[in-house]
Amino acid sequence: MAKHDQHTLTTASIEGTEPPSVLVEMHRLGETKYISATENFLDNYYVALQGSRHTIASYFCPYERFADGKELPGIVWNGSVFRTPEEYQALYEDRMPYTHYEVQSFDCHILNPTAMPPEKLKGGSGDPDKDIEKRMSIVAMVSGTVRLNEPKTGPLKQFSETFVLVPNPEKTANGPKSGVKGWIVQNMNFRFVV
Numbered sequence: 001m002a003k004h005d006q007h008t009l010t011t012a013s014i015e016g017t018e019p020p021s022v023l024v025e026m027h028r029l030g031e032t033k034y035i036s037a038t039e040n041f042l043d044n045y046y047v048a049l050q051g052s053r054h055t056i057a058s059y060f061c062p063y064e065r066f067a068d069g070k071e072l073p074g075i076v077w078n079g080s081v082f083r084t085p086e087e088y089q090a091l092y093e094d095r096m097p098y099t100h101y102e103v104q105s106f107d108c109h110i111l112n113p114t115a116m117p118p119e120k121l122k123g124g125s126g127d128p129d130k131d132i133e134k135r136m137s138i139v140a141m142v143s144g145t146v147r148l149n150e151p152k153t154g155p156l157k158q159f160s161e162t163f164v165l166v167p168n169p170e171k172t173a174n175g176p177k178s179g180v181k182g183w184i185v186q187n188m189n190f191r192f193v194v
Helices: 021-029 032-051 053-059 085-095 169-174
Strands: 074-077 080-082 099-112 137-148 156-167 183-193
Touching: 032 053, 032 099, 032 137, 032 156, 032 183, 053 085, 053 183, 074 085, 080 085, 137 183
Parallel strands: 074 183
Antiparallel strands: 074 080, 099 137, 137 156, 156 183
């Protein structure tokens, strides 16, 4: 897997005050939980794009349309918008030539430490300041190359991709050894770099 760009999670506190308990929990977890989750997701996702294209839709949250008109997941591939994970999967199954992805680097951060409400976490404590590692969302920025058409001699293109990963509610409901993906894509934006 690619080299992770090192960074640290920092918080600012006013002298004499305690940081919010959510931030304390994030520090307790350290970076390893979300870095490991992101790296595991990326390893599996890019392998699926190359050779397990029939599984691509399972890497995304199910299509949902809200009362305000917002739709999830948000999927943009090189300027083309796909409404559902199945439409995006069809792009790879029906029209995409051979691809081989090489991730050169990625960076990730906790986007929202409490993206999933505590009451939706099956088997969780119900405490808004607990179970952060199972409730947070992660933003991941990826850069690399993709070889098209031929494994060794096909054209090589650089790409940049951004993901918002959220915990998979099915995983929390089915337990850690269920075989269900732990993290799924809520938003994705892929772009070839000129």
